[in-house]
Amino acid sequence: MSRSKSKRPRPSSVEAPSPVPPAPAAMSEPVPATPEPSAPPDSPPPSPAGAAAHPVRGAVRLWLAAYRVEVVLFLVAFAVLASFSSQRFLRQSAAPHFIYQAQSWLDGRLDVDPQVLPNLEDWACVRLVDGHKVRCEGRVLRDDRWFVSFPSFPAVVMLPFVALHGYQFNDTSFGVFVGALAVALFYSLLRFLAQEGETERNRNDNVALSLVLAFGTLFFYCAIRGEVWFSAQVMGVALTCLYVRNAVKARRPVLAGLFFSMAVLTRTPLVFAGLFFVLEALCPGPDRLAQLKALPSAWKPALRKLALFGAGAAPIASLAAAYNFYRFGKLGEFGHSYFYNNRVNADIDRFGLFNLEYLSRNIQAAFLKLPQVSLNPLRLSYDPHGLTLLLTLPLLVFLLVPRTRPRLHWPLWLTVAVCALPGLFYQNTGYMQFGFRFSLDYTPYLLLLFAIGGWSLRNRAVVAVLALGVLVNFWGAVAFRGYTEFVRNW
Numbered sequence: 001m002s003r004s005k006s007k008r009p010r011p012s013s014v015e016a017p018s019p020v021p022p023a024p025a026a027m028s029e030p031v032p033a034t035p036e037p038s039a040p041p042d043s044p045p046p047s048p049a050g051a052a053a054h055p056v057r058g059a060v061r062l063w064l065a066a067y068r069v070e071v072v073l074f075l076v077a078f079a080v081l082a083s084f085s086s087q088r089f090l091r092q093s094a095a096p097h098f099i100y101q102a103q104s105w106l107d108g109r110l111d112v113d114p115q116v117l118p119n120l121e122d123w124a125c126v127r128l129v130d131g132h133k134v135r136c137e138g139r140v141l142r143d144d145r146w147f148v149s150f151p152s153f154p155a156v157v158m159l160p161f162v163a164l165h166g167y168q169f170n171d172t173s174f175g176v177f178v179g180a181l182a183v184a185l186f187y188s189l190l191r192f193l194a195q196e197g198e199t200e201r202n203r204n205d206n207v208a209l210s211l212v213l214a215f216g217t218l219f220f221y222c223a224i225r226g227e228v229w230f231s232a233q234v235m236g237v238a239l240t241c242l243y244v245r246n247a248v249k250a251r252r253p254v255l256a257g258l259f260f261s262m263a264v265l266t267r268t269p270l271v272f273a274g275l276f277f278v279l280e281a282l283c284p285g286p287d288r289l290a291q292l293k294a295l296p297s298a299w300k301p302a303l304r305k306l307a308l309f310g311a312g313a314a315p316i317a318s319l320a321a322a323y324n325f326y327r328f329g330k331l332g333e334f335g336h337s338y339f340y341n342n343r344v345n346a347d348i349d350r351f352g353l354f355n356l357e358y359l360s361r362n363i364q365a366a367f368l369k370l371p372q373v374s375l376n377p378l379r380l381s382y383d384p385h386g387l388t389l390l391l392t393l394p395l396l397v398f399l400l401v402p403r404t405r406p407r408l409h410w411p412l413w414l415t416v417a418v419c420a421l422p423g424l425f426y427q428n429t430g431y432m433q434f435g436f437r438f439s440l441d442y443t444p445y446l447l448l449l450f451a452i453g454g455w456s457l458r459n460r461a462v463v464a465v466l467a468l469g470v471l472v473n474f475w476g477a478v479a480f481r482g483y484t485e486f487v488r489n490w
Contacts (some may be wrong), residue, residue, distance in 0.1 A: 064204040069189045069191075069207065077214050078180035084477045085224035086170045094487040095121060096171045101148040102162040110326060111145045116167065121483065122228065122342065124149035126328065126336035133329045135338045135359040137344070147327050149335030150228060152320065153265035154235050172226030175234055179223030182238035183214045186444060189241045190451060196248065198408055199451050207456055209447055213237075216469035217443050218392055218435045221476040227483060229430075236267035240444045243273070246406075248303045250281040257312025264393030265320050268334060269441045272418040276445075279411045281305040286407055347427050354425045361385075365429040366436040382479070384432040391472045392435035393443065394465045395450050403454030412449050416442045432483065434476035 019401045064071060082089050092099070096118060117123065124147045125136035136144050148155065162169045190206040193199045193444050201209070213219055219237060222230040241260045246256040256277050263270040283291040321331040328338060336353060339345055351357045365386025372381045375431060389396060402409070419442040431438045455462050 011410070013410070031175055067184075067188070069203065070188050073187050073207065074180045074184040077183040077211075078176060080215070081176045081179050081220075081223050082173070084220070085172060085176055087486065088224065088226060089176060090170070090298070091172060092168065092170050093172050094119065094484040095227040095229070096167075096169075097122070097148045097150065097228040098152075098155040098158050098231065099162055099167060099169050099171055101152065102159045103154070103167055105159065110323070114146050115141070117146065119487065120340060122149055123147070123340055124327070124338035125340035126338055135264050136340050146326075146340075147335055147338075148226050148228075149339060150232060151265045151268055151334050152323065153316070154232055155261050170226075171231060172224075175223060175226045175231045175290070175378070178231070178238055179214075179234045179260075181220070182219070182234060182241065183210050183224075185238050185241035185249055186447075187211050189444075189448075191410075192245050193248070193448075198248065198406065198456075201451055203452075205457055209451055212466055212469065213444070213447055216393075216466055216473055217447075218437055218440050218473065219443065220431045220473040221434050221480050222437060222440060224477060224483065225480075225482060230334055230437070232266050233437060236263055236270055236441060237444055239263035239266055240270065240273065240441075242383055244276065244444070244448070247277040247280055249284050250277060250309070253281070253305045253308035253313035257309040257314075258316070260309070261313040261316040261320075263317060267441055269419055269423055269438070272422065273415055273442075273445075275418050276411055276415040278306070279414065281309070284407070288410075344427055351427070353427050354422065355427070356425060358425055358427055362424045362426065362429055362436075366424070366439065380475075382434055384434075384477075385429050386431075386433065387435040387476075389436060389439055392469070392476070393439065393446065394469050394472075395462070396446065397465065398455050398462065399446060399449050399453060402449070402452075404452065408448070408452055412445050412452070416445045416449070419445070432481075434480040435473075 100112050100116065100118070104110070112123075125140070126133050126143065126145045126147065127136045128134075128143065158171070158174065159171065161174065187206055187210040190199070190201060190209060191203070194201050194206065209238070214223075219234065223234045239259055243256055243259040243263055246252040246259060250256070258273055260270075260277065263273070282295065283289075285291070309432070324333050325331050327333075328335065338349060339348075347358075367388050367390065369383045369386045369388055371387065371391070372383065373379070374381070420439070423438045426438070457463070457466075
């Protein structure tokens with residue numbers, strides 16, 4: 001494929017985007033700075049007189065008073081993730097697909113200029129044959145159209161930064177920023193649930209569980225890499241936190257729908273997480289069976305919430321569907337059926353994207369693969385197809401024997417089930433990866449199940465299991481060699 005020097009982007013810049021503190025709107029409206037259960041009281045906000053004299057400064061102080069723990073968590077997570085990202089932090093990754101998509105939009109085109117593609121890994125190529133859109137095969141033709149083969153919302157988020165930095169925008173440092181923001185948002189969600197009486201966790205417990213998400217799950221290595229696959233997974237976690245917070249008891253259906261659509265258009269498996277809102281709207285409990293039986297005579301409030309949820313999700317979902325139809329001729333096609341020269345094409349052609357044929361290898365990747373130990377020489381390694389969740393997320397064992405089953409127990413479990421099961425029938429295990437990275441889509445729900453499950457974080461068995469998770473994922477953050485290393489030999 002020929003390249004035009006005039007259109008080829010310059011080498012990646014070492015400039016990283018300057019972190020911006022998370023805005024209050026991203027965490028929903030601020031809550032009063034009241035202490036959580038068993039937590040020491042917060043510092044009092046500035047006096048009204050001072051706030052009146054300096055309105056901007058006063059507003060910032062009030063915001064920091066309400067979210068000071070989130071800010072500290074963000075800064076700590078950002079510092080640690082950036083440190084483990086190491087030299088990657090200063091360079092654009094080798095799979096910056098979302099940057100190229102955003103730049104194409106800014107250039108006034110909906111496809112990606114083939115002259116500037118950084119590689120041919122996981123791009124969708126569409127060829128028009130007898131009026132039908134088909135996957136490109138063999139030699140690349142002049143009229144072939146190239147697209148990013150993933151949901152587009154991460155490119156939307158990157159758009160203003162790409163407008164400033166062009167093709168040289170650093171997606172790796174941006175991923176670290178989003179990862180740190182996700183940790184703060186998860187704490188904000190836990191704090192909200194405690195204030196609503198959904199959990200009995202205090203501030204220290206919520207901080208600890210947020211750090212478990214950051215460094216005791218597969219989130220750790222995903223957040224430090226950049227690259228199209230991992231960037232989407234990390235952003236999906238952040239948007240899940242915003243969605244769940246607004247979906248609890250279906251109190252903010254429009255916002256829940258908006259964040260739900262953002263999450264789905266970042267990671268398509270999260271479409272199944274919509275069940276959580278449906279359950280909260282139809283039968284929030286505690287007597288769910290009675291509420292379901294009463295729906296025929298009292299359906300209007302539930303229908304109104306579902307309609308508002310749909311209204312919140314519709315604008316972005318409609319744009320995405322139209323974009324998919326323009327690219328691939330199908331409303332729900334994001335591009336995986338049009339992979340160019342990809343190792344999975346044979347399976348997709350034979351069995352489709354989802355099939356029972358894939359179940360065995362996905363179960364192995366998620367639950368059965370163990371570390372590989374060599375004695376001569378002594379060496380510990382992992383299978384890039386996967387690693388058992390019992391090591392990468394060992395607190396799963398406590399979810400099977402909860403000490404309490406509060407109101408959110410079954411909605412969270414059902415959400416985990418509907419999000420996890422389709423992935424077990426998917427054509428790809430997630431290769432190359434450390435652990436079964438697709439589990440990150442429902443990891444926030446699993447951690448919420450632990451938060452409501454009644455197990456004390458001071459229990460010795462719990463401490464040991466959480467320490468094991470941190471140790472294993474520390475290994476993953478240090479040892480994992482992915483596409484960037486193999487392409488650039490870092």
